[in-house]
Amino acid sequence: MPNAPQADFAIHALAAALPAGEAPPEWIAIFPQVGRIETRDGRTYDVDATALIARFKADGVAVPIDVNHSTHHAARTGARADAVAWINELRVEGGALQGKVEWLAEGKSLLAAKSYRFISPDFFHTSEGVTTWLRSVALVTAPALGGQKALAAASSQESKMEKLAAALGVTAGANEAALLTALNAGFVPKAVHDEAVSKLSASETKLKDIEDASRKARVDALIEGALKDKKILPAEKDHYARLCATDSGYESVKALLAAKSPALTKSGLDDKKEPGDGAMPAPALLAAEAQKLVADGKALNIFDAVAALEKKYSAAA
Template identity: 35%
Template sequence: MPAGDITTRDGRPLRNVDPDAILASFLADQRDMPIDYEHATEVRAAQGLPAPAVGWIEELKVEAGEVFGRVAWTDEGRAAVEGRSYRYISPVVHLEPATKTVLRISSVALTNDPALYIKSLNRREAPETSEDTAMLKAIAKALKLTEAATEAEILSAIATQETEKQALSTRKPDPSVYVLRTEHDALVVTCSQLRAENKELKDAEAEKEVVALVDGAISEGKVIPAIRESELELCRAVGATKYKERLSKLSAVLTPGEDGRVRADPTKVVGKLDDAQKEMCRRLGISEEDYLKEIGTSA
């Protein structure tokens, strides 16, 4: 890592003004730093894919503000470098956002497209546009990450979701808890039909009871046939139980079989009500005059 202010090939600014901080971070990590192909440690590993190292940086040192690393190559890594398959290295740097100062290096990659004009800097990347930044922020938000999430963190979250998705796709649902949606929907329709049919049956039975109660009251002389429809409506409104209670408190106002319009009593005065008819009018809340008109019309 060269010293001082640095400008990458694609125009990004970097600053290596505190190389001792880079060295301190490496020592605090207490492990060798991996060297891979094309940043596999940061990209492929975050997706759960293999990212083997081809070398290890075992020591860092600072000379005139520049940072150097001593490498122990694997056989594959040494062959790649000596065979000129890869000619440059690219460290993954972590910056202080405001000043773009390099704080630490987490890994190094072999690459043929370095970002700077020397071999030991970041691999060159396409210039980031405002559209790219907006898209990354949108993806981070969709993944429930902060807008400041790095590309590596986004890739890691996507990989995690994909792993969870695959786990769910192979998991068999518990038949004691889950059923097929088609079976569930068919059962809902069946239950709805059964409820409707059950309501119809209950309504029919209730109506039979209402008719039976009113007709029974008429046959017992507690209700006159002329007001049968009104009594039916009353019974439906208050319910059979309360209507029975009402009937239990009434005495007969007509002789069973009598229709309430004309009595057989020869002593009855035409145009006047007897005591029983008056009592009936009082119970029903109708005037004697209206009742006389009714039985006069029906006679």
């Protein structure tokens, strides 16, 4: 077919092999390459991927995949032209114009039986051969374009290769040798990997132990200081220690104790000697004697009783 005007279209202009495999490909190469192409019978076209994608998006209509261009022939006779799949998205990948395919049951069956191994686009073009609109794509048995690679980019294997290339930071479309080189460059033997993981785990455990010991030392110092300053009672020690279980808890308790006034005044009995020859009795004995003064009504409270006894024994000394 010579270059046709805008209103005409070309069929069997191109064809590419469908990938062999159990599952039908999600992406197929409608045009194995973009730009200037030539068919086996001498026709030339200029595949304008930008224009084809723009028209596809503007139409908002899925492109049918039929058998032997039945869509084209049915348009002339009014006959049925059932689709065996639908193309719902176009993209340029690896230098090819690809279509994302939703395969129907019949399409899957034809591919599984290997009844059709190639595809061929049905497209409109200008008089200069520049593609303008992709109307349909057909499953065919004979390609029109020779020397073109099969649709590897649409196979599951190629999809895996693309993902591997992306993960390795290799340019899309890189061959197997380039991927193997990248893999070897970043390869770490399992034994080395396991040893590194083990050492890292041990280091993390050691660091946690150090952090826990450091926090405990800080908490103990804070609590003992509060006890010494009479800001908390011995019975409250464990309660405040639990509040210091986290760094934020420790800081909160520290601020609370800093603002807290002593609960008991210092008695001055800590350094007193045991009773005898007028010496101040031991704290436990002094406390018992003070409680007796309060019980006998000789002192209003424990603080007054302690003060009276302290005065008594100081004078005796």
